[in-house]
Amino acid sequence: MFQKIKFGGKQKMTFQSFLSGVPARDYIFQSAPYEEQMKEAAKAIEEAEYVLIGAGAGLSAAAGLTYGGKRFTDNFPEFIQKYGMTDMYSAGFYPFPSEEARWGYWSKHVYVNRIAPKALPLYQKLKELVNGKKYFVLTTNADHQFYKADFGDDKIFATQGDYGLIQCMSGCHAKTYDDIEMMNQMHQARKDCQIPSYMVPKCPVCGGPMNMNLRCDQHFVEDDAWHEAESRFGAFLDECQDKKTVLLELGVGFNTPTIIRFPFEKLTREKENMTLIRLNLDEAIVPESLGKRAIGINADMERSVSDIGNAILVKEKVKPDHSVNDGM
Numbered sequence: 001m002f003q004k005i006k007f008g009g010k011q012k013m014t015f016q017s018f019l020s021g022v023p024a025r026d027y028i029f030q031s032a033p034y035e036e037q038m039k040e041a042a043k044a045i046e047e048a049e050y051v052l053i054g055a056g057a058g059l060s061a062a063a064g065l066t067y068g069g070k071r072f073t074d075n076f077p078e079f080i081q082k083y084g085m086t087d088m089y090s091a092g093f094y095p096f097p098s099e100e101a102r103w104g105y106w107s108k109h110v111y112v113n114r115i116a117p118k119a120l121p122l123y124q125k126l127k128e129l130v131n132g133k134k135y136f137v138l139t140t141n142a143d144h145q146f147y148k149a150d151f152g153d154d155k156i157f158a159t160q161g162d163y164g165l166i167q168c169m170s171g172c173h174a175k176t177y178d179d180i181e182m183m184n185q186m187h188q189a190r191k192d193c194q195i196p197s198y199m200v201p202k203c204p205v206c207g208g209p210m211n212m213n214l215r216c217d218q219h220f221v222e223d224d225a226w227h228e229a230e231s232r233f234g235a236f237l238d239e240c241q242d243k244k245t246v247l248l249e250l251g252v253g254f255n256t257p258t259i260i261r262f263p264f265e266k267l268t269r270e271k272e273n274m275t276l277i278r279l280n281l282d283e284a285i286v287p288e289s290l291g292k293r294a295i296g297i298n299a300d301m302e303r304s305v306s307d308i309g310n311a312i313l314v315k316e317k318v319k320p321d322h323s324v325n326d327g328m
């Protein structure tokens with residue numbers, strides 16, 4: 001599986017050529033002080049024409065959508081009592097005894113993570129950070145937060161699915177179905193962790209069971225909208241590959257590193273015009289060989305995203321600007 005890497009040349013980029021399974025061998029925690037990193041990150045974003053955001057589970061957790069702890073015990077007491085569940089992540093893999101029970105759980109999960117929350121402040125702050133830039137979002141999160149925070153439907157590629165969509169469990173046809181109305185009804189009708197039998201959805205084509213449109217096995221449905229987002233993402237990559245670009249990675253750990261983490265490292269390695277800013281609560285290690293073109297910020301993202309934004313504002317304020325009346 002070795003591909004020839006062409007240095008300096010411009011080749012057409014696609015989502016497939018972007019993906020990488022190769023981890024770095026020279027990871028380090030950078031020793032630069034936090035304040036220094038804030039300045040460096042602010043400078044990189046200011047100077048960039050393009051920003052490619054790569055977001056993982058850590059971003060939504062930092063924004064408040066945590067899958068365990070108090071948020072789980074507050075929202076799922078009856079499920080904890082009935083099934084002994086410990087968190088929302090592993091609960092998704094629970095071997096439910098019936099379809100009524102399975103949708104009983106998922107309607108709660110979708111309600112709590114996708115329907116009830118509005119755009120969270122961290123996502124809104126992130127949006128402010130890229131205002132005025134050409135940007136695109138690649139996310140593995142299914143909670144729809146980038147859409148809610150108005151990043152723009154045509155600038156988001158949610159590659160692993162969305163809690164607002166269901167599909168045929170065996171993927172017999174390449175279509176997804178909006179589930180918000182259905183989930184709301186299930187959420188209201190649920191009793192003893194189960195929904196009534198008449199509410200259980202069936203595939204309109206094969207009659208089999210339906211499933212969440214989440215990439216958890218080989219039956220994940222990539223529908224027309226998914227493919228359109230994929231090609232817009234490819235076009236963005238192609239456009240920015242020789243331009244001043246920041247790869248802004250947020251909360252991407254080592255669970256599925258081949259979709260964002262490793263590709264971002266590979267891009268930074270191959271393209272001198274790119275800078276990687278990696279924000280992570282405790283896994284912000286970066287390849288040492290990337291030198292100053294990688295900034296690994298090991299901190300709470302609510303804080304670091306604010307601080308980078310403030311660092312940009314401070315610099316804008318002290319800019320020597322003699323035009324008193326420039327309309328601002």
Ligand SMILES: [Zn+2]
Pocket residue numbers: 168169170171172173203204205206207208
């Ligand atoms: Zn089917």
